[in-house]
Amino acid sequence: MPKILNILSNHIDFHELVLLEKKTDKLYRSISNSFTGNFVYQKALPLKALSNNGQRPMVLTSVPSYINTKLDLGSDTVIKKVKTFPGSLIKLSVYESYEEYLKKNFAQKGRSHFIKSQNLLDECFTVRYKIYYGSIEEEEYQIIFNAFEQMQAKRFEERGMRYHTDPMLSEYRAKTLGLVRSKEACISVIYNGDRPIAISLNYILGKIVHGFTKTFDSAYSKFSLGNIELLNVIKWCFDEGFEVFDFMKGEYSYKSRFADTSYPFLIETIYSKKEALSRVWGHSVFFGLKLFYFVYHATKSIRSINTQKSTDSSKNNIKVQKTLLDSTTVGSDEKRVHFNEIQSQYIQRAICDYCYRRREQMDSLKFYKKRDRIKMVSQREVLIFQVNGPMDTKENRQ
DSSP: HHHHHHHSEEEEEEIIIIIIIIOGGEEEEEEETTTTTOOEEOSSSSSOOOOOOOSSSEEEEEEEETTEEEESSSSSEEEEEEEEEEHHHHGGGGSSSSHHHHHHHHOOHHHHHHHHHHHHHHSOOOOOEEEEEEEOOOHHHHHHHHHHHHHHHHHHHTTOOOOOOHHHHHHHHHHHHHHHHHEEEEEEEEEEETTTEEEEEEEEEEEEEEEEEEEEOGGGGGGGGGHHHHHHHHHHHHHHSSEEEEEOOOOHHHHHHOEEEEEEEEEEEEEEEESHHHHHHHHHHHHHHHHHHHHHHHHHHHHHHHHOOOOOOTTTTTEEEEOOOSSSSSSSSSSEEEEGGGGOOOHHHHHHHHHHHHHHOOOOOOEEEEEEEEEEEOOSSSEEEEEEOOOOOOOOOO
């Protein structure tokens, strides 16, 4: 769709223009939050705006419907809107506090589960929580983005899917450092020791926080790591006085659990009403988009029925053998390794699952490698983990 729009129109993505490129003044006079009426942007000076005098229409994509905008393109323009994809958000401003938000949106059992999950995570690992907002060292910034891409690749592999680097990730990396330092973005990270295990990138417009993208190390899935990281960001938003946390596009179960408001995204076709060719071109693009999204929504339910969910290939992929804990536990041909040096994501996940079930501290465990297997020694027992098939390690590939 973006390629077609680039050919047929002057295509601009709202989020890229406003949140990443920070060129709001090139197109808008003002932007406001319709829930509160508060402005999130107002043009201070009459700067030069983008020209739309050409015959090609302008198409704005990914425009949140709850945001009121005033374009700075003159009075001779026509704006036609089509609803596209569903979005969801939390209206933070309607709650007195983070605690009230939790109480009004989750039953006692759910709130207790959140607390239990975080307590268990803290008990089993050396965890620290950090939200970078206003300052971040470039070296740590690069470590975070490297970890982000590695975790994304790992999750794709576990689903049996080939991972292709998101072309937007390089743009995020190039622009987010400056935005964090100017308090126009924040990066939320959960660390196990010095290693990031959950990351989210969030971009800010006035008092609105946009949750752009997130990922976590699937080895820690038992601990509800995604929920813990998200709740940490939501609490931070309350503490900082933000009015909205926007989950943006995408229909995921966690969004429906945490959001309290849904809204549609809009695609806006903008063209001059003076020139006949511009009007015909603009009408054609508008009706083409309207037809496309009508068909999309009409067939959506059929597609969802026929779409098969991807399976987690980590299940049944590990053999676990229990041995005696005695003086011969560790052989002379076994090499001591750190948990982070274990290359198999499946074995890492099995070890984290063990910590979850036994409430075992990771630091109390010792790991030894021998060819394609990992021996784990705890104070109570010895387990040997082996992948069904050749173990995917750098050492074995050489």
